[in-house]
Amino acid sequence: MRTSGVLHATRGLGLHDHICWPYDDPAEFRRRAVEFLADGLALGQRCWYVSEGPTEELLSHVAELGAALDSGALRVVSIDDTYGDGGAVTPAEQVATYAAATRAALADGFSGLRVAAEATPMVRGDEALDAFCRYEHLVDRYMAGEPFAAMCAYDRTELPASAIGQLACLHPASGTGGSPFRLYAVPHARVALDGELDLESRDDFTRALDRADLRAGGGPVVVDGSSLEFIDHHALFALSRAADGDVVLRTRRSAPARLAALVGVPGLRVEAE
Known part of the structure; x- marks a missing residue:
């Protein structure tokens, strides 16, 4: 079963879970990302922390998971390297990128892939928002059947409530203040x-x-x-x-x-x- 509903923490999520996390305080987002990634490491998943900024800064966000960084189980990844140059995503291509990364993690002996991504830069503007919403559902369909889990974080101080709602409703789970409903993928x-x-x-x-x-x-x-x-x-x-x-x-x-x-x-x- 996939976890669904409104959640107040990012712990306890499984190999196929997908949560939208709207936030106001960057420090609070980073705490939740570390929680989410720590659980993935405990489940044997390869983990990525994806955000904007230089590598040194991103490493400081997940410093308490240093042993996993040293072993290679956790990587910090620039958002440009993951989603492109900040323009609108091509949904199917982006899903294929994560599918390939999931297969690589499995081939390397991990139980799957887990990504905590600060995705605000990918939804700036109506065209980019629409493309990313379509991607969110398409990748959710992939997650329902494969061991890929993701936390998608969005900055409420930068994005309007309408954009947050459109994104949150396409996740099986979300933090508070996202959407009154959710539409998501299930195997059955x-x-x-x-x-x-x-x-x-x-x-x-x-x-x-x-x-x-x-x-x-x-x-x-x-x-x-x-x-x-x-x-x-x-x-x-x-x-x-x-x-x-x-x-x-x-x-x-x-x-x-x-x-x-x-x-x-x-x-x-x-x-x-």
């Missing part, structure tokens, strides 16, 4: 949903569905809604449109089935978990 369904889908989340949900490209898999789109706390009729219609009117929502709650029948959402079937 096309996507999973949790949290609350209401008027507040309407625009971000529509964007998230577009970026997830539910039609790409072919056939009925199965959605795991077992952790959904609330979904309104606008979100049900958006889900139907995104799946070309062929979607199965599996949920533990009875209200979505009654609501879908009442308002006549085309092509949506609600199944009890």
